[in-house]
Amino acid sequence: MKLPLPLLPLLALATRTVAAPLDILDAGAAALSAVEHWLAPDDSDVRAHLVIPDGDESAPIPELTVSQGYSAHHGGLAGICNLRARGGGADDTDNFVNTMKRCGKNSVIFMNSPVYNIRRPIKIRLENSVLSLRGWLTFSDDIDYWIKHAFDLGFQKQKLAMVVSGSNFVLNGEDTGGIDGSGQAWYDHARGVGNVHGRPMSLALVGARNAIVTNWSIRQPQFWAHIVVDSDDVVYESCYVNATSTSGSYGEKSWLQNTDGIDTYRSRNVAINNFVYQGGDDCIALKPNSINIAVRNATCVGGTGIAFGSIAQYKGVKDVIENVVLQDIKLYPSNQCRGYQGVYFKSWIGEEVGHPPNGGGGGYGHCRNVSISDVYMEDIDRPIALTAGLTYLDEEHGKHKYGTFKWSHINITRVRATATGNRAIWLDCSPAQPCQHIRLEDVVVTPGKNDHPEIHQVCNHVEHSKGDGLEACKPNNSTLESDTGGTM
Ligand SMILES: *[C@@H]1O[C@H](CO)[C@@H](O)[C@H](O)[C@H]1NC(C)=O
Ligand SMILES: *[C@@H]1O[C@H](CO)[C@@H](O)[C@H](O)[C@H]1NC(C)=O
Ligand SMILES: *[C@@H]1O[C@H](CO)[C@@H](O)[C@H](O)[C@H]1NC(C)=O
Ligand SMILES: *[C@@H]1O[C@H](CO)[C@@H](O)[C@H](O)[C@H]1NC(C)=O
Ligand SMILES: *[C@@H]1O[C@H](CO)[C@@H](O)[C@H](O)[C@H]1NC(C)=O
Ligand SMILES: *[C@@H]1O[C@H](CO)[C@@H](O)[C@H](O)[C@H]1NC(C)=O
Ligand SMILES: *[C@@H]1O[C@H](CO)[C@@H](O)[C@H](O)[C@H]1NC(C)=O
Numbered sequence: 001m002k003l004p005l006p007l008l009p010l011l012a013l014a015t016r017t018v019a020a021p022l023d024i025l026d027a028g029a030a031a032l033s034a035v036e037h038w039l040a041p042d043d044s045d046v047r048a049h050l051v052i053p054d055g056d057e058s059a060p061i062p063e064l065t066v067s068q069g070y071s072a073h074h075g076g077l078a079g080i081c082n083l084r085a086r087g088g089g090a091d092d093t094d095n096f097v098n099t100m101k102r103c104g105k106n107s108v109i110f111m112n113s114p115v116y117n118i119r120r121p122i123k124i125r126l127e128n129s130v131l132s133l134r135g136w137l138t139f140s141d142d143i144d145y146w147i148k149h150a151f152d153l154g155f156q157k158q159k160l161a162m163v164v165s166g167s168n169f170v171l172n173g174e175d176t177g178g179i180d181g182s183g184q185a186w187y188d189h190a191r192g193v194g195n196v197h198g199r200p201m202s203l204a205l206v207g208a209r210n211a212i213v214t215n216w217s218i219r220q221p222q223f224w225a226h227i228v229v230d231s232d233d234v235v236y237e238s239c240y241v242n243a244t245s246t247s248g249s250y251g252e253k254s255w256l257q258n259t260d261g262i263d264t265y266r267s268r269n270v271a272i273n274n275f276v277y278q279g280g281d282d283c284i285a286l287k288p289n290s291i292n293i294a295v296r297n298a299t300c301v302g303g304t305g306i307a308f309g310s311i312a313q314y315k316g317v318k319d320v321i322e323n324v325v326l327q328d329i330k331l332y333p334s335n336q337c338r339g340y341q342g343v344y345f346k347s348w349i350g351e352e353v354g355h356p357p358n359g360g361g362g363g364y365g366h367c368r369n370v371s372i373s374d375v376y377m378e379d380i381d382r383p384i385a386l387t388a389g390l391t392y393l394d395e396e397h398g399k400h401k402y403g404t405f406k407w408s409h410i411n412i413t414r415v416r417a418t419a420t421g422n423r424a425i426w427l428d429c430s431p432a433q434p435c436q437h438i439r440l441e442d443v444v445v446t447p448g449k450n451d452h453p454e455i456h457q458v459c460n461h462v463e464h465s466k467g468d469g470l471e472a473c474k475p476n477n478s479t480l481e482s483d484t485g486g487t488m
Helices: 005-019 023-039 044-049 093-103 143-149 184-189
Strands: 064-067 079-083 107-111 115-118 122-133 136-139 162-172 178-180 203-214 217-219 226-229 232-237 240-242 262-265 267-278 282-286 290-301 305-311 318-332 339-348 364-390 406-419 425-428 436-446 457-460
Touching: 064 093, 079 093, 093 107, 093 115, 093 122, 143 184, 226 267, 262 267, 262 290, 267 282, 282 290, 282 318, 290 305, 305 318, 305 364, 318 339, 339 406, 364 436, 425 436
Parallel strands: 079 107, 107 122, 115 136, 122 162, 136 178, 162 203, 178 217, 203 226, 203 232, 217 240, 226 262, 232 267, 240 267, 262 282, 267 290, 282 305, 290 318, 305 339, 318 364, 339 364, 364 406, 364 425, 406 436, 425 457
Antiparallel strands: 064 079
């Protein structure tokens, strides 16, 4: 069987993921085989269920060409849709949404123009389809408009700019395109304040099954760049996120805050491979109910590192993080943002104080079965850190009892890191729920300062076991270098 040319590179990805030991990495292969399946010209069963774009002219889109049926060039039965930008600064949102309505099933959609202007929130659905985007979906920066109209995520009262759902689909930025969030306006708007209301996330996969986002860039995200919600079997392959501000100067983290790279939420079987991030917040964050997550080969430049949490923010609600593998991770500061944390864990205080996004607490649950290995970090303020007493309300810091969220079975292996200060390892677990089975092996974290060796390795309420690599890690309630600038 002949495959459409744009799918050929994806087959290489399939081979690579199949070879990996974890089931969840097979997700990519599953998505691909589904795409491949519908292309088989001799599969009459599938053919019977095909809904080929019908060229219906009821909503004419002059910039769209649709061919249908068997295409020798594309090697199968498919809709072949080609959407050009209108050009001249015109709004492409309606064209894009209507094209997806017409071509979002059993099709390959090409978008080869350099810029598509997006002026309103987008919800699209893809089934057995590939979106090949060589240009940029450039979002407008009309802040008042977006605050009013962006979609609600629910969690932490956050907002979404673009939502993709469906199954067996590929979003391919072809290594040249993706989303331009026009984030500068948002960075200036939110200067100095975390979680400013209404900043929308650039790209949300919601209710996606067997999906791949590949070679897809998000530059200048408005808020978190990617989030995957209520989804299963999703692969982010060779994605790139870059948030840089032209108006901040070095160290002013707050001007780039909330520019997370990829967040996972209520999803399982998510793989993130070969990811590159620059920005001012979490490179990757595992939010509540992230299960079976594998991150391999991520480079994070500037920001707060790789986060487990925040979690247990909602009173009486159980959250979990389970079965996580992080491998081959590199973290550096950027020329405009410190490296605040390396790999860190954060659960909320034990009672509800204020409301999300910046307040809350009193949730419960657990994070367990985490394996982190082969990590290199340079000049990171707190390379390995855990807090069980999180709140983002500055005036509430240190005033409340720690939570009951349980952190356990976390292995950290082969780490070479340099810290900027004394706090190389800082595990501040809860007296109500001590950390258990935390195991460090071949972990070398060199403090950047030596004036307070008593806080080089702090383990509060950590249950030690023989050979856990934490022999030198002692309790200490010193507050030296404990101001994290609201980053944890
Ligand atoms: C991503 O782009 C690179 C460079 O163009 C290419 O070599 C690679 O095959 C692509 N990967 C996928 C999965 O499309
Ligand atoms: C991010 O973008 C800035 C500005 O264009 C650039 O200087 C920097 O190298 C980029 N970072 C990465 C990791 O590509
Ligand atoms: C790690 O990811 C980067 C960025 O996608 C890529 O250039 C590099 O080849 C990857 N390394 C390995 C060993 O796959
Ligand atoms: C722990 O996680 C790994 C990797 O995700 C998985 O293979 C393994 O089955 C998990 N173990 C348990 C006891 O769930
Ligand atoms: C951590 O390492 C220990 C000792 O090698 C092993 O028994 C345990 O299964 C590992 N746990 C995880 C979560 O990888
Ligand atoms: C700090 O710990 C010491 C014992 O190590 C204790 O005497 C002291 O009260 C503690 N201080 C605070 C503020 O908890
Ligand atoms: C804890 O740290 C403080 C200040 O950094 C130091 O004075 C004290 O000796 C330390 N306590 C222990 C038990 O090491």
